[in-house]
Amino acid sequence: MAEERWSIGDLASASGVTLRTLYYYDEIGLVSASERTGAGHRRYTAADVQRLYRVRALTQLGLSLDEVATVLRSGAENLTALRDLLAAQLADLDVKARRINEVRQRVLGLVELLDGETMPEPERFLGTLEVTAQLHGHLSEQHWDALAARRAELGDDTVDALRAEWVTIVTELRRHLVNGTPARDSAVRELAGRWQRVAEAFRTGQPDLDERIQAAGEVVWRQHGARISEYVSDRAGWSAPGEMADIVDYVQRAMKS
Incomplete structure (x- = not known):
């Protein structure tokens, strides 16, 4: 046939x-x-x-x-050429997967904010989106990829534990601040040290990148500290949105004491 x-x-x-x-x-x-x-x-x-x-x-x-x-x-x-192309494709997919996970985490945080006991005012919610956009505007894709790679290296469980630890630290610092505990107090200084260790856990291990990321964060804080305070207050259920700025100042004074 x-x-x-x-x-x-x-x-x-x-x-x-x-x-x-x-x-x-x-x-x-x-x-x-x-x-x-x-x-x-x-x-x-x-x-x-x-x-x-x-x-x-x-x-x-x-x-x-x-x-x-x-x-x-x-x-x-000749499978060598195919293997090399697939290896390069796998690396590219890993980067894309980390970026998708980054976006997922941001969206998840916003959904949790909207699902909270107290619905934020529209202006405050849109302000949170604005801060996110500003932060991304100060960092390149290389920086975001490095941060995403570090979080992937830590793993979701560790990242969640570090975030929970940070919330605990901030809550304790707020309590000391409200009670009038001096920044030089040993308990406050110990909390400030824990705060710093949590931040260091997310460092990429590349000094130039870490310095650039820290500098970008400081710029965004200076420009949008009030918005960030509102966001943290909403997530924590605090009544006074300005408290986060006071806590950051409190931590900085404790670190210098």
């Missing part, structure tokens, strides 16, 4: 690839019909169909068409 042939329409229906895509693949030489009829119509052989499915499999892994072409040109026996 003669080997089966597929028209471009039949191949599109069977493979789920659009006609437009098949024409484009043909145009760039990625998947072309090996035969033509007397009237010039494309006819795809079994080998052409196999190549199409290999192209689909590789693109579904996130490889670009140029990278797919490189793999196919290198030959099926």
